[in-house]
Amino acid sequence: MFIPGYRHPDREDPPSPVIQALRAAHERGARLAAISTGAFALAATGLLDGRRATTHWHYTRALAARHPLVRVDENVLFVDEGAVLTSAGAASGIDLCLHLVRRDHGVGLSNHVARRLVAAPYRSGGQAQYVPRSVPEPLGEVFATTREWALARLEDRLTLGDLARHANVSPRTFSRRFVEDTGYTPMQWVLRARVDLARELLERSDLGVEQIAALVGLGTGANLRLHFHRILGTSPTEYRHTFVQPGE
Structure with missing residues (x-):
């Protein structure tokens, strides 16, 4: 309600x-x-x-x-x-x-709804309600482009330096502005993006945990399970059982 x-x-x-x-x-x-x-x-x-x-x-x-x-x-x-x-x-x-929607029905449907709304698919509940000082518009556009760039390369080894170079700013400036814009440090955001992609693959494919871990850049099934539990409080197997209905 x-x-x-x-x-x-x-x-x-x-x-x-x-x-x-x-x-x-x-x-x-x-x-x-x-x-x-x-x-x-x-x-x-x-x-x-x-x-x-x-x-x-x-x-x-x-x-x-x-x-x-x-x-x-x-x-x-x-x-x-x-x-x-x-x-x-x-x-x-x-x-x-x-x-x-994400909590009840999974990240795949949530992302679909966000696209229909033309809204950001995920903003942290812990993000500040307003940015304490203005962010120049061109910088915001660069960071949005960098996030899109990173999302297409999650299986690769991404570092703060890689992200900052793509945004054409120093790592220190990138980190500060990124936190203001998203509520996360750059590498926290990358980790959550990887877990979100893992969630979608668990929902929409029959790939094993080891395969998914490699595809999302987390390396091993053990590493995926560790971060999955830390962020979501459950295991990849339990998550898949929750969102994949019998007969699908």
């Missing part, structure tokens, strides 16, 4: 019937996802007490003041607390929705 944002959430709590309906939905087992200032309505139910949450940066202090038991994080795009989720502004609501 999605809870949309609304105006002036810092002035008064939502009507009692709304709060009761949200609590009843939670008790039925529904997952509640608040977009932007919808976090205030979710917080009014008490379901965010003791949990991390976020909202639009303009209202984070108001949310913390109005609901002091909520652990408000103003520096993220969205927060997944399992049965309750919150996002920052409307655009990061799309990131949250894609996160849910």
Whole structure:
């Protein structure tokens, strides 16, 4: 169930019937996802007490003041607390929705939906809501090109130096600007891109773990299993069983 944002959430709590309906939905087992200032309505139910949450940066202090038991994080795009989720502004609501599609149905479908939306297929929930200082537009375009270049070469040995040379900037500048743009260091991003590609191959092919590890640049099945578990909390085999239906 999605809870949309609304105006002036810092002035008064939502009507009692709304709060009761949200609590009843939670008790039925529904997952509640608040977009932007919808976090205030979710917080009014008490379901965010003791949990991390976020909202639009303009209202984070108001949310913390109005609901002091909520652990408000103003520096993220969205927060997944399992049965309750919150996002920052409307655009990061799309990131949250894609996160849910990815979590429930796999990275392949999530990427397909992102393409249909003309949206970034993956932005980290931990990415800052806004860049603290401006990034020149030409540099952003260069970095987008470099990311595309890297995605086509994940099976190769990619280093920070390789990426920086392609972007035609120093490694130090590349690292700093890359973190601002994506929320990850360059090599963290490459690792997650490799794991994402492995996820898609597990979903859409019958290749073995060793073959997939080589194709995505992680070398060995053991290395793939290690990073897969660290990032996703599961094994490649368990992941494949989850997303590949019997008879496919």
